[in-house]
Amino acid sequence: MRTLNEQVPAPADVGNALIGIRGGSEVSLDLRLEAVHEGILVSGIATVEIAGECGRCLNPIGFKYGADIQELFYYEDSDEFEEDDDVDQYWVIGDHMDIDPVLRNAVGTVLPFQPVCRDDCLGLCNECGANLNDDPEHHHEVVDPRWAALAQLSEAATEDVATDKTSDEREEK
Template sequence: MPEHTAAAAHPAPTSPWVIDTRDLGRRAGNSRRQVRTAPAPVGFGFPGVIEVPEGTDVELDLLLESVVEGVLVSGTVTAPTFGECSRCLDELSGRISVDVTELFAYPDSATEASTDEDEVSRVVDDLIDLEPVVRDAVVLALPRIPLCSADCPGLCPECGGKLAELGPDHGHERIDPRWAALRERLGDTEEEN
């Protein structure tokens, strides 16, 4: 009895992330350009750090090519990013542009038969779901430690002020912890000269 692998999840045909490949055909060498905009779902990035916010427009400029083993999708994905600097906590906004290349294997192809389900994307009922591929590409391209500038000094550990705004002479008096109890008991009197 042949080993049975779980069927790939069926993509929702009405999703803006799903492309119907029937008009592409299965003849190797056929290709078509696909330009579309899709709303970012939850999880495009690192929530609370930097991400493509849910619902913002993700622009897809792709080439779909029919190859022997499936549909090769390649192109560029562009999206807005929002987050905060990991050092000074200032808000950051920008745009990310990433290249994607992914083979979606045809059912019963040698690629589908020789790979685990999570190794290669699949064509399911002539539909391909771009969302997981784009999510992976975007997450890998985002900085894990976003900075407003490479030389951002961050925050003062004592008062929490932004070091860039506090100036070079900013500092805090440090008391040896062994003397802190004595100073507390005697008060903050300074000796007069």
């Protein structure tokens, strides 16, 4: 058994369009490597910096995440393998193991599809794009386009009534 405590660069493109690990950022590996009959059992924690933006208000999001890893890497000449294509199998090639796919599976599957900066994030105004978290009372008077013609008639009628009142007031004087 060996322990491995190292800082390595992160693989590129782990995550989705809004959140993930930035390629080349630092990954802290705290792993235990154990020789078993079929290969090498790798277990431990990979600590990564998650970065992205809120899916509602587009503010930046960032936090550290400790991904639990436990995976068996088979020796090249091992007869212990699954013929099932749906099962991920990892191999020891020479003296090397590629941990990138394991890290992708451990981190990529726990990232939210629509991340939010906080649970009660109000997002952006649909009309002008203002951040509603800064001004929760922000709103616009929106007239349904189907009623727009009727609203114009109502405005015209109001103007006519105002004009009639002004004319009546002049006549009384």
